[in-house]
Amino acid sequence: MKESNLKGIPYKNLKGRTALIKFTPDIEVAKYKAAPIRTSSGIRGQIDEVCDKNKIFSSVAKREGIAKCTFEKGICMSDIVFMRMLRQVEVPRFYSPFSAALEPRDCIVPDNNKEKVIF
Numbered sequence: 001m002k003e004s005n006l007k008g009i010p011y012k013n014l015k016g017r018t019a020l021i022k023f024t025p026d027i028e029v030a031k032y033k034a035a036p037i038r039t040s041s042g043i044r045g046q047i048d049e050v051c052d053k054n055k056i057f058s059s060v061a062k063r064e065g066i067a068k069c070t071f072e073k074g075i076c077m078s079d080i081v082f083m084r085m086l087r088q089v090e091v092p093r094f095y096s097p098f099s100a101a102l103e104p105r106d107c108i109v110p111d112n113n114k115e116k117v118i119f
Contacts, residue, residue: 009021041075
């Protein structure tokens with residue numbers, strides 16, 4: 001798992017402390033409902049819901065990556081919104097056969113200063 005920040009910009013300011021935020025890259029925001037978010041000016045908030053066609057936001061028309069968010073106080077259109085999230089990352093496997101550099105067991109000479117290794 002890797003911690004990363006997802007960036008978003010205000011798409012539209014609604015009444016008071018509520019705004020529509022468009023996150024990039026486009027993700028399915030429904031997975032992150034009630035996730036804490038923070039603006040570049042330090043205002044905290046959380047994701048309330050995903051925009052649907054049936055809601056007031058018919059102009060948005062259920063685009064992926066746009067969510068209705070509530071903040072402690074009003075935000076500016078110039079603010080950048082950050083959401084911290086954990087992503088699953090596939091770790092590349094590294095395999096290097098090292099057997100070609102080893103000598104055969106018959107050629108191993110024990111060192112007298114150390115304990116003898118018995119095979």
